[in-house]
Structures are given as structure tokens and as C-alpha cells.
Amino acid sequence: MINEDPLRNVLYIDLSKRSFWIENRRDLFEQYIGGTGVAIKLLQKECRPNANPLGPDNPIVFAVGPLTGVFPLASKTVALFKSPLTGNLGESHAGGRSATAIRMAGYGAIVIKGTSETPVYLVINGDKVLFKDASALWGLKSSFTVGRIIREQEDGAGLRTIMRIGGAGEKMVSYACVITETYRHFGRLGLGAVFGSKKLKAVSVSGRRSIKVETPKTYRELYKEVFDRTVESPSMKKYHDLGTAVNISPLNELKALPTENLKRSHFEEAGRISGEAIAEKYLGRRVACSHCPVSCIHLATYREPYASEPYFYKTTMVGYDYELIYSFGTMLKISSPEGLLKTLDEVEKYGLDVMSTGVALAWATEAQERHLIPNDANNGAKIQLKWGDYNTYIKAIEYLTDQPNDFYKALARGVSYASSKYGGSEFALSFGGNEMPGYHTGPAAHIGHLIGSRHSHLDGAGYSVDQQNLKDPSKSTPENIAKALIDEEKWRQILSSLTICFFARGIYDTDTVLKTLSVLGYKLTKDDLTRIGGEILREKYQFKTREGFNPRNITIPKRILETPSPHGIISEDTIRKGIESATNILEKL
Amino acid sequence: MKRLAVVDVNLCVGCQGCLFACARRFGDAGLSRSAIHVKSAGGIERGFIVTVCRACLDPPCAKVCPTGALKPRAGGGVILIPQKCIGCGNCKSACTINAIFWDEDINKPAICTHCGYCVDFCPYGVLKLEEREGGGGIAT
Ligand code: SF4
Ligand code: SF4
Secondary structure: OOOOOOOHEEEEEEEEOOEEEEEEEEEHHHHOOHHHHHHHHHHHOOOOOOOOOOHHHHHHOEEEEOOOOOOOOOEEEEEEEEOOOOOOOOEEEOOOOOHHHHHHHHOOOOEEOOOOOOEOOOOOOOEEEEEEOOOOOOOOHHHHHHHHHHHHHHHOOOOOOOOOOOHHHHHHOOEEEEEOOEEEEOOOOOHHHHHHHEEHHHHHHEEOEEEEEOOOHHHHHHHHHHHHHHHOOHHHHHHHHHHHHHHHHHHHHHOOOEEOOOOOOOHHHHHHHHHHHHHHEEEEEEEOOOOOOOOOOEEEEEEEEEEOOOOEEOOOOOOOOHHHHHHHHHHHOOOOHHHHHHHHHHHHHHHHHHHHHHHHHHHHHHHOOOOOOOOOOOOOOOOOOOOOOOHHHHHHHHHHHHHOHHHHHHHEEEEEHHHHHOOOHHOEEEEEEEOOOOOOOOOHHHHHHHHOOOOOOOOOOHHHHHHHHHOOOOHHHHHHHEEEEEEEEOOOHHHOOOOOOHHHOOOOOOOHHHHHHHHHHOOOOOOHHHHHHHHHHHHHHHHHHOOOOOOHHHHOHHHHHHHEEEOOOOOOOHHHHHHHHHHHHHHOO | OEEEEEOOOHHHHOHHHHHHHHHHHHOOEEEEOOOOEEOOOOOHHEEEEEOOOOOOOOOHHHOOOOOOEEEEEEOOOOEOOOOOOOOOOHHHHHHHOOOOOOEEOOOEEEOOOOOOHHHHOOOOEEEEEEEEEHHHHOOO
């Protein structure tokens, strides 16, 4: 890397001591590039083995990559921490302005350690770091309000990110998220709860630096080439026009769209909440993350009358994506688009991960159907959940945050925990402790969820392996699947170390990655990238193993073996063999 | 003479491609040298405010520069003569629409030259380089 590149600066903030300092970690950024690669090394060092995820020994590591602020679409921030949901590696990526803000403030990574005694929010503006009293903000359940207040209080409009938590983070719901720029999230695995445990209400970062490149002329030309390829690419059109919600209809037709807690994989009423349907009637605005020309963020507008006054309406903008429509629309069978938007707005307000919340409520609905939850008013379910009944689900979302009784306390810790208390683990859609994403495409998706380092669809993209294999089902063997997943996962370590948005994976092929990196003084080869990808993955599994992960003992939710997928009924044997093959590859990394 | 103009701010998605493009004029990455700004209009859901220099014919910024570092440009706006600039920031405060930004790296203003480089990097047609109505000129 180039000598003066500020990427090498790691900002350490100790909330217990209210101190901060900067360390030059050029070594790490040269060896592991940035993002995930650098963050896992920092986490290994800063997170004490067996640390309580909600205690002072669990650090939060944010990292960006060399291309951030330099080329388009290197627009993600990687957050690593120990997850309160799985008790293991927590990894979550978010866009908004978070990545460019961290890079423009002059950092490659930020490590937040310790716990504050009193509520605090951090303001990082270039090399200034302020610990601001957040007592007045603590207790604000709405993440929207927190954002509005800090927006008014702090400088840097347009250049800053404001990462914040709502009520769910404060109450340490295991899958509380961190919201940034209102519509982007560090969604999965409970970063919001870790913020809450540190009494950290928000982190605002801003800056306006420049970054030197080796050869300005090559840089400008290469930038234009990458930019032109992006705006002309079909995936840009796809993600811009309808966004990820475009996938609802095809996955539903394929019978791969988990519905009613995956009792089925097809929802008759999906047409009402498809990407097309919502765009036609409700799409109000598209917005982009900083330094991304695609602009895939879709905001729906819905108008709601006030009951108290005639002709008086509240108009709300609600972000929607494929996974949101899956987890509340099809999993809970909310087919009224307005009901769906209203519910999603509530989830957003409290700051919960929408996927885990939807899956948790789906499990709870089925558990109530089966009378597993005691019905006494004080310590039981309190409300009767019913598929499609969004008003009751809205109440339940509030209960998940407030946790008024044992049942909601348990549910706030995820379906794995709740089902260990109340029974019903056969239909608890938990993979390594994380709730299921919206793909019942076949064995590859589920093997990916089980062995993946985040237990998410983003690890290895099994859903895409399944869809490829549909063309030639003889290829869908456990060994092939395992190899495809891990090959993809190695490459994804490079992308997430560069913090390139996965939607741009078609643009940033090996050649483009090498060329763009060379502008910043990285002299790497294709072989280097393969090697580094493998090493980063190895480091992640080392952390996972250290914290007790053993893929061979992992629980397979029975429900996924009962409901037909596009590949038919998935056999436990295929899944076990896939896990075994994948584990063998991982052990040799 | 041409000047940069905002065609329709409602088309803006807030991608900030224009900000980064402007900084690249000088070959660097990042934002320090950028002479254009985009921020939300009080929350992203309300859309964006795109601030560009309006190329004033009688530029208030030039009037307050104590060293004459800002030379009125034919077609409106000003040209910075960096050697003369002492970094006092008077111009920044004088700009009615806050279209003068600060380049912390060199401690001098970042001012739009109406070159139009950013236009090519706005994917949504928010910006254009337009011929000034009436041809413009330097106000005297
Ligand atoms: S016209 Fe040129 S100087 Fe003005 S904002 Fe655009 S790129 Fe910058
Ligand atoms: S490039 Fe265009 S769409 Fe993007 S922020 Fe600038 S004006 Fe808005």
C-alpha cells in the first residue's frame, strides 16, 4: 500500500476509560487487505476467549477497505464482534455512508472496547473523538428519533454516518440491529445488543480527506471504466429498478420461498407483495449508499389516516427488500401490502433484525397453534398470534423489545433458545443459532446456512448453487456442494475485505480487483488473492472453533427436511455429508 | 461560457458520485478537494439538497477576498489563484448558498470551475453543463 494512506490507522476507543488512541497497523492491511480480513485479526486479539458477548471484553470492530472512497461500490463497512445471538462469531455488513465516512475520517478500522458506565454517544470527526452524554437519549425506543436528534446536534451533514440503536438494542434483544442512515443496517447477529450492553447509543463518524493514488491518470481512466461497466450492467438495472424484491416472484414460482414457518415453500398471495406489486403502488423513492451508482434502496410510501381526526394522514417511508418481504410477508403470511409496510416500520423503529424477528414470530405462532406456550395472562403468551394478523404482530414486536414476561424474554434470545425452553425445536428455524434467511432452494442453501461463518445466505450463496444445479441435478452431490460453497466463500473474503458490495461481484472480477488495488500500491497477483481469501477464512474458523463451534455437532432443523424444495425433499443424509465434506475442506485451509 | 446547473434535484439518489468525481479532477481520491456537496433534506426519506456554485455574475465571495485571490470568471463565478490565497475563509462565509467548500489538505477553498467533469458521473441526469442565458460575462 501507499505510504501515507490513512487506511493503516486503527482508531481504538475505550469506553470504560473514556480514552482513545491510534495505532499504525499497516502490517495488517498489507497482509489481509482490510474489511473482514483485518477485522478478524483485530477481533481475535481484542476479544478474550469465552468472553461474555454482552460484557466489556467483547469489542466491536468496524473496518473498511483500500478501495473505499477511491472506487465505486466499495461501500460497505464490516462489523465484527462476538454475537449475543449465537455466542460465536458475529459479522454484519452495512452501507449507507458508514464506509466512506470512516475512510474519509482517516481510518481503516475502529475498535470500540470496554463499557461505559453511563449512556454515551461517540462523535468521530477526523482525528477528534468526543464522548457525548447520551442520558437524554437513553430510553428513546425509536431509532428514527435518535437519528433526528443527533442530526440536529452534530456537524458533517452529507458526509457523516450516524449508527444508532433503538429500544431493542438498549434492552439487549439478542438480534437487535444497528441502523445507519435510517435505511441500512448492521442487521444480523445482534450488534445492536452489543451497543446496548456498552451503553453506546450511537456513533457518528465524518471526514473529508483526500487519498493519494500512485498514478492519477491511470486512476481516472480505470475509475471511468469501472463506473461505465457498472452503469451499463444488467445487474445494476435489476437492483435499481425493482431492487432485491424482484426475487419474490421467481422464488415463489420455484417453490423455494419459505412460507408459514416453512410449512410450505409457496405463498398463493405473494403476488400482492411482490417487488413488482409494491413498486407499482407504493415505491416513493430510490436512494443509494455513498459512492454507489446503483441505488438499490427502495423506499415505499404509505399513508395512514389518524383515527382521531378526519382527513389527517401520516405519510411514512419504509425501506423494503427481498428478505423483509420474506420474513414478514411470507413467513407470517401478511399479504396486505399496507399491513406489511406498517409492520416493517415498527421493526425498524425499535431496531430489530427483521429476519430474526420474522422467523422468531413465525416459530411463536406455530408454537401457540400447538399449545406449547402457557396461556396465563401474566406469564404466558399474552396475545394470540395468528398468521397474517399484522396488528397482533405489531404488538408482539413491542413485547419483544420490552420483554414484559418470560415468554417474550425467551423469544428475545432467538428461536434456538426459546424452543429449548418451550419445546418445538423441530420447527425452530435456527442455523447455528441464527434465524433462517429466505431460501428453501435445496440442500446447498441449507448446508451453507449450517456451516457458514455467519450462518447466513451471504456465506457461499448456496441458494445460487441450488439454482445452478437445477439445470443438472446430478451435480447436486454433497461433495460438489461443499466445494462450490467454500470456493465462493474464499472469494467473498476478498470482496468483503475490500468491502465491495456483493451486488457488484459481477463487476469486480479478479482482474478488476487487481487493477484497482494496484492504483493504491498493492502489488498482488491472482494467486495472492486465492491464498489471502483462504487465509482469512481460516482465521475466521479459528475464532469460531476457539469459541466452541463444531459443525459436526450442529443441529439440523427438522422442518427443512419435511417441506419439499425445488430439489424435492432434502435428505438428512445429504446435509450431513455436505457438512462433513465442507468441514474436511475447512480443516485443511 | 458554460456553467454547471442542477436539472432536477428530485432525480438525485444521494450516491455522491459527483462529489468523488470533482475531487478526482486533481488526480486524488477522496473528498477534500470536492467543490460540490450533497446532503439529505433533513433525512434521506425527504430527498437531497445538491449544492453547486451558481456562477454568480457579481460574486460575493470575490468581494470579500482580502488578497484578490478570487478572480471573477467570464460566464460567472470565480477562479482561485492559489498563490495569493491566505486561507482566511472569508469567501466561504460570504457565499450566500454555501457553495464554497474547504480543502483541509491545503487550507484553501474548493471552488467549482464549471468544468462539468462531475456531470459524466451522475447516473441519474441531475447535473448538466449549460450555456448561460444571455451569454453571461464578467460583472463590473
Ligand atoms: S463542474 Fe467541475 S469543479 Fe464544478 S463541481 Fe463539477 S467537477 Fe467540480
Ligand atoms: S451524482 Fe447525481 S445522483 Fe449522485 S449524488 Fe450527485 S447529483 Fe445526486
